[in-house]
Amino acid sequence: MLDDSAEFERIAPKLYLTPNYLAAKVDHMVETIFLKYNIYKDEMEFSKNGQILFLKKQNGRKITFENLNQKYEVFKFEDKLAYFMVHNDGKNQLLSRQIVKFQKEKLAKTSYQVDKPADFKRQKDVFYLKFDNVIKEIFSSKKKFYDVFGNKAKSVKTNNLIIKNIEGLEKIIQHLNTI
Incomplete structure (x- = not known):
């Protein structure tokens, strides 16, 4: 999609929830792990020995970013595992999915327009309700x-x-x- 050019370096931070790795608790592990949520790929990243690795997605896995006071949980949704932000505890839950889309470069068609470089754009969060163990999108x-x-x-x-x-x-x- 994009290479390691200076242009990609400029827009790469937009892929993530935060630009830095943050302290997080994973499931019931005592150890704190430093993670970064890649919204575009829907993956939790961590760095080990200079290499970027992804936390394995498992249904029911819970990640809590301590400094942000945000919880994420992995649920099976539309036949694949996905990270959802959890807004409340309980039998029925309010969930949201954060979305980042890639916008291709647009070249100017006339001299009155300007080129628009490729970019990652944060979209509006999509809310879901986990009700009777089924995840359903909430409509306005x-x-x-x-x-x-x-x-x-x-x-x-x-x-x-x-x-x-x-x-x-x-x-x-x-x-x-x-x-």
Whole structure:
């Protein structure tokens, strides 16, 4: 895709959640590991003997970045393992996927335009609900949103919470966990 050129060096940090390796706890290991989340590849990287390696994805693996106060967990989704950011604990969980897309270089078509170099662009996070052990995407349309809950939709609707922000979604999931 891209080589080790100066241009790639300029945009490479955009692949990651943070530019540096951060202290993280993996599962129930006592030892702290320094990891960096490569959002573009959906991989947790670590460096060993000057070589970049990837943490093995296992269903249910939990990673907690201590300084960021963020938790990630590996779930099977669409027939592959993927990292999800976990926003709450409990039977039902609010999850999100962070996405980075590669944008190809665009050459100017006229002299009035300028060339746009290749770049990695962070996309809007996609939210999911882990409900009855099934992961479903959360839509911003109220009708599609409440359809996810099936027979518990009526109980969730009575809260009158805003579904377009993370605080409202977290409150809905907390309420759902008490039912």
